[in-house]
Amino acid sequence: MKLHSILTGAALALGLAASGAMAQDKTKVGFIYVGPVGDFGWSYEHNEGRLAVEEAFGDSVETVFQESVPEGADAERVMTQMALSGADLIFSTSFGYMDPTLNVAAKFPDVKFEHATGFKRADNVSTYSARFYEGRAVIGHIAGKMTETNTVGYIASFPIPEVIRGINSAYIHAKKVNPDVEFKVVWVYTWFDPAKEADAANALIEQGADVIMQHTDSTAPMTIAEEKGIVAFGQASDMKNFGPTAQLTAIIDDWAPYYVSRVKAVMDGTWESTDTWDGIEPGMVAFAEMSDKIPADVRAEAEQMIEDIKSGAYHPFSGPLNKQDGSAWLAEGETADDGTLAGMNFYVEGLEGEIPQ
Structure with missing residues (x-):
């Protein structure tokens, strides 16, 4: 009985260790949005990009997001929490997140950051926008x-x-x-x-x-x-x-291909700080x-x-x-x-x- 308990405990410990290793193998990606994901506009399309990341990488990735985050101190707090919780890559998706992104990135040099529509970069901060x-x-x-x-x-x-x-x-x-x-x-x-x-x-x-x-x-x-x-x-x-x-047409922001490519770059170790400004031709x-x-x-x-x-x-x-x-x-x-x-x-x-x- 005692031996059985020891073996069971060992097996459980091994199982927990294995599950922990699997969790560590996942790439964790965070997104912060200035509006609700149900705005059917800007934040909605960024969230569609997040869902595309999940679809592209399945169990190899874990995504988290926070919606309706005001620009300023709140954004810095949310990104700090994401970094502390193990995020490997964080997308901050509004212009007013620019300085908060730089501030948090300086404290977490091993975390990669991507800031939408801004112009300030660092070794671990990229910028991206659409024309x-x-x-x-x-x-x-x-x-x-x-x-x-x-x-x-x-x-x-x-x-x-x-x-x-x-x-x-x-x-x-x-x-x-x-x-x-x-x-x-x-x-x-x-x-x-x-x-x-x-x-x-x-x-x-x-x-x-x-x-x-x-x-x-x-x-x-x-x-x-x-x-x-x-x-x-x-x-x-x-x-x-x-x-x-009423609608004659709409400009659609398609972030999905960019998000998938940048997550892949983190996964394969090729991510570098870049400035991306794409328009109609790349889609x-x-x-x-x-x-x-x-x-x-x-x-x-x-x-x-x-x-x-x-x-x-x-x-x-x-x-x-x-x-x-x-x-x-x-x-x-x-x-x-x-x-x-x-x-x-x-x-x-x-x-x-x-x-x-």
């Missing part, structure tokens, strides 16, 4: 062709380069095909607040906007567009379910199905622009272009360099209003 401005050039073209009031409403989150680039790109391409078009921009100072976003959409419609664009994460603007009988573009994800007749920026409301000729033009951006035949920021104050920016034949785009802090000529400081 959303390529997608906004396409929807700007469609908006310019389809507005009947010549007023496009734009709901903007924060006055950071990523958002300013998008406004400029959409406006440039709307203006090219409709010299009378005007953009009205409302800054809501949030990534995800359905009530604020709905209020902004209603305010823009009251000012005559019959096309709504957004650089915020909830489906509220699309829902308002559907209710008011106007048209809109989905942001970060296909929002057609919330605006079956990081994609489009939802185009609505039948878009006239055939406009759809053909939009599809041609997509192909030209893919091939490199066209750059959305091509001269001649001036800054808002009328000063020269790009001459005929010139295109904007990535450095200028990455730090963009000005409107192009024709846009009204000031960028908040």
Whole structure:
């Protein structure tokens, strides 16, 4: 009986040791999101990328996530906890997580970090983003062709380069095909607040906007567009379910291939700190199905622009272009360099209003 107990205990100990070794063999990957995974926009698509990682690696990976994490001290606390709990790789998926990511990475040099849309790197911190401005050039073209009031409403989150680039790109391409078009921009100072976003959409419609664009994460603007009988573009994800007749198309952020490749790099020991900025051609920026409301000729033009951006035949920021104050920016034949785009802090000529400081 005593011998049996000893053998049983030994077997149990071996079993626990084996299961512990198996747990250690798993690559643990953490994700922090600025909004809820059910926003059906930005955070939803990042979470789709997390699920793709699970599907790609099965039992070899363990993923954890925290949603609705405010930018700032809370983000630092969440990432610290993930690192302490054994995360090998952490994706921080919002611009305002930039400094918290660097702070936590300095304390955990053996943990790899990936920060979305930022520009600060370290030996164990990579940055990645999508060239959303390529997608906004396409929807700007469609908006310019389809507005009947010549007023496009734009709901903007924060006055950071990523958002300013998008406004400029959409406006440039709307203006090219409709010299009378005007953009009205409302800054809501949030990534995800359905009530604020709905209020902004209603305010823009009251000012005559019959096309709504957004650089915020909830489906509220699309829902308002559907209710008011106007048209809109989905942001970060296909929002057609919330605006079956309103959505003309949507810019879709497809993070899955990037997430899978970066997790694989950690697994095989090839991960290095890099800066990735991909667009339509690699597939990081994609489009939802185009609505039948878009006239055939406009759809053909939009599809041609997509192909030209893919091939490199066209750059959305091509001269001649001036800054808002009328000063020269790009001459005929010139295109904007990535450095200028990455730090963009000005409107192009024709846009009204000031960028908040």
